[in-house]
Amino acid sequence: MTKLAIIVPCFNEEEILSQSIKTLSDLLKSLIKEKEISNDSILVFINDGSRDKTWEIIEKHHTKNPHIKGISLSRNFGHQEALLAGLYNTTADFYITIDADLQDDTSVIKEMIQNAKQGYDIVYGVRKKRDTDSFFKKHSALCFYKLMKLLGVELVSNHADFRLLTKKAVDTMSTFKERNLFLRAIVPLVGYKSTNVYYDRKKRELGTTKYPLKKMIIFALKGISSFSAVPLHLITLSGIIISILSLFLMIWAIIAYLNNSTIAGWTSLMSAITFFSGITILFMGIIGEYIASIFIEVKNRPLYIIDKTLE
Numbered sequence: 001m002t003k004l005a006i007i008v009p010c011f012n013e014e015e016i017l018s019q020s021i022k023t024l025s026d027l028l029k030s031l032i033k034e035k036e037i038s039n040d041s042i043l044v045f046i047n048d049g050s051r052d053k054t055w056e057i058i059e060k061h062h063t064k065n066p067h068i069k070g071i072s073l074s075r076n077f078g079h080q081e082a083l084l085a086g087l088y089n090t091t092a093d094f095y096i097t098i099d100a101d102l103q104d105d106t107s108v109i110k111e112m113i114q115n116a117k118q119g120y121d122i123v124y125g126v127r128k129k130r131d132t133d134s135f136f137k138k139h140s141a142l143c144f145y146k147l148m149k150l151l152g153v154e155l156v157s158n159h160a161d162f163r164l165l166t167k168k169a170v171d172t173m174s175t176f177k178e179r180n181l182f183l184r185a186i187v188p189l190v191g192y193k194s195t196n197v198y199y200d201r202k203k204r205e206l207g208t209t210k211y212p213l214k215k216m217i218i219f220a221l222k223g224i225s226s227f228s229a230v231p232l233h234l235i236t237l238s239g240i241i242i243s244i245l246s247l248f249l250m251i252w253a254i255i256a257y258l259n260n261s262t263i264a265g266w267t268s269l270m271s272a273i274t275f276f277s278g279i280t281i282l283f284m285g286i287i288g289e290y291i292a293s294i295f296i297e298v299k300n301r302p303l304y305i306i307d308k309t310l311e
């Protein structure tokens, strides 16, 4: 039988948590009854340094229901870190991560489990439409996915952190030791067989978003800077282009001088500016290339991941 762990990060979620715990434990109960998952399956709530009654609510439900487990972090570490704390400190066959506000549709959880049983190690929850988002959130998200694609980062569009991972996938993910966490870009690097399930995302019923605009921008920038060295390569490229252009500019300045169509000092000044700006950007690009290599080295990602072997 398959042991399922549903991992729920919680940061100041006192308004909605009791309701979410009830929905999830009812779901767990029915999945156990239908023999989809084993009786020792669990819900794991990670308290990410909440300053309200979140942890007290988790404790209260834990005493009443043995399926409910809790992990409390010493302070607020952030959503991604809370997810890892849950994944790496729980043993199960299948792991599903979902936000505490249950905006993601819990009714596709059964479909996720069935897919995993058919041999998929990663099942992504993908939003069908974005009509519950504001105009700004919808379009900024779409631009972000396009930009990431341009920067060579593989992402599943319209997928956040609602997904199923098998034990094999979680174990492999734990070999990625990086500290700038952007899980939705790490998971595709894990590889293995993956599939999507589609759902409609609801509006948050109670409480407010824990991802205000500022946090969202920081998160997006982290996603770019920890997965793409393309901006650094762009410096080298522009250095080369500007050096070539400045060479032509210099030739033109000298020709103008020889034609006597300049005032004194203009040619030497022009030549110095074009020469040194070309060289400066080119040299910055060279430094950038080394930084790009260091960037890849320090991540220390696995060089290969073996899926199956025949002996």
Ligand code: UDP
Pocket (backbone or CB within 6 Å): 008, 009, 010, 011, 012, 013, 048, 076, 077, 078, 079, 082, 098, 099, 100, 101, 103, 208, 209, 210, 211
């Ligand atoms: N969260 C967390 N730590 C944080 C911020 C958020 O654990 O520092 C959790 C939060 O409790 C929720 C999930 O991350 O379970 C996603 O947050 P939210 O639903 O507010 O984001 P949104 O849906 O608005 O993008």
Ligand code: MG
Pocket (backbone or CB within 6 Å): 099, 101, 103, 204, 209
């Ligand atoms: Mg939410």
